[in-house]
Amino acid sequence: MNRDIILLRTVEVAAIASYKYIGKKNKNLVDQAAVEAFQVMLKNEKGFKLKVVNGEGELDEAPMLFVGQILGDLEDPSVLTYDVSVDPVEGTHPAAYNYAGSISTIAFSRENTMLQLPEMYMEKLFVSTEFKECINLSKGIVFSIEAMQFHAKRKDLKCIILDKPRHQEIIRKMNDMGIIVRLIQDGDVLAAIDVVNGEADFVYGIGGAPEGSLMAALSISSDCKMQSRLVRYEEVWPNELETIERQNKERAWLEKYNLDFDSILHDLDLIDDHKVRFFAAGLTAGGSLKPVDYKNGKFYVNAFMSSHGIVRNFNSVYDVKKVNSLKPEIKFLFDKYKR
Known part of the structure; x- marks a missing residue:
């Protein structure tokens, strides 16, 4: 499958998983749900690897999505590796207290083109x-x-x-x-x-x-x-x-x-790469991105992508029943994080 679609779907599903904890006043649960969604969505993908250059952070001593972690196709040594910066939930506090300001986001570029940045x-x-x-x-x-x-x-x-x-x-x-x-x-x-x-x-x-x-x-x-x-x-x-x-x-x-x-x-x-790609999906969002919503068995997600000077804004609808019958890895997340 196309890398862009995979990463777009990943941030969308991370926002859906975190939706369960919007307004629950626990930012750790918000973050954990999104992190697990990233892990699940990317762990079995074939044809590329992603190396986390900027992730959950040294101060957090994160067990997943940590700096240096490799995601994706771990079995094929010949596939290309890409650098990634990732924030499963940028704005865990607004998500936990249900006000505008939270998204799920990731960016990737050619290997060894991203500068690792300290927690400063x-x-x-x-x-x-x-x-x-x-x-x-x-x-x-x-x-x-x-x-x-x-x-x-x-x-x-x-x-x-x-x-x-x-x-x-x-x-x-x-x-x-x-x-x-x-x-x-x-x-x-x-x-x-x-x-x-x-x-x-x-x-x-x-x-x-x-x-x-x-x-x-x-x-x-x-x-x-x-x-x-x-x-x-x-x-x-x-x-x-x-x-x-x-x-x-x-x-x-x-x-x-x-x-x-x-x-x-x-x-x-x-990031020394003119072909870098950026993806985001709204959680509580705000401004030009809308928050994730759930109605009558369907999740509505507003997402964003940019690459090569091309900007795309998406409205995606996840029919839970249909997705569960076709994508077991997503069904696991939908079952675990249903509201």
Whole structure:
């Protein structure tokens, strides 16, 4: 079967499996359901292997979808291996408490083209195709915003940004500059999808570095643009008890990954492959992606894919009875995670 269809179906089924735990106030159950769906959907696929480059994370010490794990065709040594960045549920907290901001997502590229990113903070600027040539994060976010406004010949550009204390100053500045600011609680990968789908002009803010790989995949595959840089933990949490411990970890991570806090990382620095592919499916979703729903024996899933500058938005319907009779591996998941 075509790899794209397999990965599209994988994120859709992961969203369906996690649907059981929406609003149950347990983000671990949300994540575990999606992770198991990924394992089940990919473990027996033939013709390719997937190597997890950015996965569930070192801090989590995840038992599955960990960095270095191989998925797919483990029996045939001749098949091609691809790098993947995966987040079974980006936004476990909004899914657990049933508000907008959660998706299931994966991206893959040629082997040895993805940069492994540490569990650190990252400043990220993701802009639509219109503003690809305008941004220069090395000169600061205000410079890039002014350049985009000059290019567009208007001030009322739309920005999506996480509503966090670390962003309050730039939010005030953008309001003063005439920017229309849309605040979100979680999900900068989902926000970047909204930019691709024309819901906003850019996403800016400090979030997780591993998610930066997924945003880079989306940027390259949809012909947008992203720039980023790593951020010290103490810049985000200067007074936390664990700050000193995290500083020590950051030093080790930077040495391990040959990274620093000063370099501006472009999307192609994170994934050196113009043919990278990106997939996502809405869980509680929000913006241009709709949440998964269930009615009368059918799951309704809104999914997204981008590659080669082509953007696709899908509406998929899973008839549980029909799928169970034809796909036993999915039946296992549907039976286990039925609501």
